[in-house]
Amino acid sequence: MTEQDIIKVLSDVRHPAKDDRSIVELGMIDRVDVDGNAVCVYLAFSKHRDPLTEYLVGSTKAALYRAFGKDILVEVKTEVKEAPKAAKKNNINDLTLEQLTSVKNIIGVASGKGGVGKSTVAVNLAVALARLGYKVGLADADVYGPSVPVMTATEGLQPEAVEVDGKELIVPLEKFGVKWMSIGYFAQPGQALIWRGPMACNALKQMILQVKWDELDFLLIDMPPGTGDIHISLVHDIPMTGAVIVTTPQAVALADVEKGIDMFRNKNVNRHIYGLVENMAWFTPEELPQNKYYIFGKDGGKKMAEKYDIPLLGQIPIVQGIREGGDSGEPVALGSRPDSMAFLDLARSLADAVSQE
């Protein structure tokens, strides 16, 4: 592993906001130190608080691990080459909650379990709330597997950065009346995002705190699966007003979902749970909407809601169109079919639950 080898590898790391030119071509590699299997790369940024800092640091590390194996030691240091303006802040630690001051409700859409439909529920709920006339934003907090860009057909679009009061902010994308933000907008399509814990947390906080949300009634946060460090840090650091827990009816899902409930009720976190959404509650063939087949068992979510004394906000059927809507980027909540209405009912129940708090 020589300096030249490293430069060669880094010439494949591209800056999505600069016409996908490589960080080498853009002159961002200030210095590379190699010592045995340890490498330190100094990345130079031309402005303070570049919204892509965390992303480029992550991509640089990932490229080196991919090329030289995970046993090497990689450090990436960032520096700003231009003379700093006095008022500008440049550090991830300087991120403040200022951009959330005009956001009335910040609601995590979570579950202890993967694949239960958190993202599907979050995206459709956002669209449904917007249809009811609320101002809505959605931050995709799944930095490892962002699904919002595909589910809204916004992949490939690039949010702009603007300067507000000397701070660089990312402007969310707007579509279907909702403001969307996802780390997926800063990655190449299909590129696996490899992050170490603290980096993932920082990238995530940037996706929520460094965004020009302006006034919102609801900011939904599509949480990644699990109840690990990243979740606890997120729930701890973001002033969430509460959470919506998504589950499917099977017992195996319910056990994991209980961990999700415990996470929000943990005394260090202590966030209100507005209610439970039972997704995939029954299967309905599109041509026979009145037929219900309880393929994952009946009322598992409803029983869990009773057990934990949490309101059941809604039951969403399994319908082929919901999956197709996710894959094509046309959320079903935009339509007028029975399953579209299930999301509108859910949005009404959530708005009611929030207004009663």
Ligand SMILES: Nc1ncnc2c1ncn2[C@@H]1O[C@H](COP(=O)(O)OP(=O)(O)OP(=O)(O)O)[C@@H](O)[C@H]1O
């Ligand atoms: N009610 C539903 N009817 C039909 N398909 C559904 C439904 N809910 C979710 N799906 C499909 O199931 C798959 C998983 O859903 P989704 O990605 O929303 O789950 P998730 O909980 O966000 O997953 P992850 O834990 O990976 O973030 C997707 O293909 C989605 O389209």
Ligand SMILES: [Mg+2]
């Ligand atoms: Mg998801």
